[in-house]
Amino acid sequence: MALWDKIGSSGDVEDRRGMGTGGIALTGVGGLILFLAFAFLGGGTGQNGSVLEQILGQVADQQSTPTTQPAEFQGADQYETFTKKVLGSNNDIWSAIFQVQGRSYEPPKLVLFRSATQSGCGYASSAVGPHYCPEDQTIYLDETFFDELQRRYGGSSGDVAQAYVIAHEAGHHVQNQLGTMDEVTQAQQDNPDQANTLSEALELQADCYAGIWMHSLSAEGILEPGEIHQALSAAAAVGDDHIQKIETGTTNPETWTHGSSSQRTQWFNTGYTTGKLTSCNTFQ
Ligand SMILES: [Zn+2]
Known part of the structure; x- marks a missing residue:
């Protein structure tokens, strides 16, 4: 396990796991206001670079989710503390990077939930996986997803893999703050044939x-040598080619929205080795 106790910062985490889904009134698709949400995994089921269709699909077809706690985190409070530290540390790094550019960083929120909850994007379902909603600048996480990640796709569900997924969603918040997300959404509307390519980038x-x-975690001695492989394992497991192969037995690159296993590990590694914002120009 990485040395999370070394992180003194704390992010804004709301724990809704005990609340159930009773508060969600589903009055049919027509009654729902849906905005784009940005998910951790694609798998070729998304269209136009969004998970909108998946969210719509889940309204009618809500799956039951496993309720086991990941092995490293026995007890709800411990998991909440972990997410607060991971988010707080992300906030520190991005605040510092923004400051160098003369910008100010407004940290995101994170909501822990089970099965389904209400979000600024309309409806947050566990079946969509971890995702970021730009409307309320909030990350939605049902951590039982990591059981699924390991069981179904063979990815690591260790603490460092989980931290990587939260950091990926925090990365979407950075894109939202920098205006990249709006630019991409606009470009997708202007060039529908490029929508999936833009989503991948x-x-x-x-x-x-x-x-x-x-x-930065490595530089601070929080991440122990070798633990980075958990993140690489998770990135490889959620490559669109890998998910498609498991789900359908074939791969169809034209439908990809998140990138292949090798692309996802390669870009994660680029950020990890350089630590530089300028190295992350995936739109070239
Ligand atoms: Zn994503």
Whole structure:
């Protein structure tokens, strides 16, 4: 386990795991206001670079999710503390990077939930996986996702892998703050045939940004040698080619929205080795 106790900062985390889903009124698709959300994994089911269709699909087809705690974190409070530290540390790094550029960084929020909850994007379902909603600048995380990541896709579900996923979502918040997200959404509307390619570039950049944060963890001695492989394992497991192969038996690059296993590990590694924002230009 990485030395998370060394992190003194704390992010803004709201724990809704005990609340259930009773507060969500589903009055049919017509009654829902849906905005784009940006997810950790694609798998070729998304269209136009968003998970909108998946979210819509889940409204009618809500799956039950496992309720086991990841082995490293027995007890809800411990997991909340872990996410607060990971988010707080991300905030520190991005505040410092923004400051160098003469910008100010407004930290995101993180909501822990089970099965489903209400978000600024309309409806947050566990089945979509971890995601970021730009409307309320909040990361939505049901950590039972990591059981699924390991069981179904063979990726590491260790603490460093989990931290990478949170950092990927924090990376989307950085893109939102920098205006990249709006630019990409606009470009996708203007060039629908480029929508998936643009989505891939956005997702790979979020992986690269997660790498930048992990670079700083290594420099501070929080990450122990070898633990980075957990993050690389998770990145490889959620490559669109890998997910597609498991789900459908074939791969179809034209439908990819997040990038292949090798692209995702490569861009994470680029951020991790350089620690530089300028190295993350995935739009070239
Ligand atoms: Zn993403």
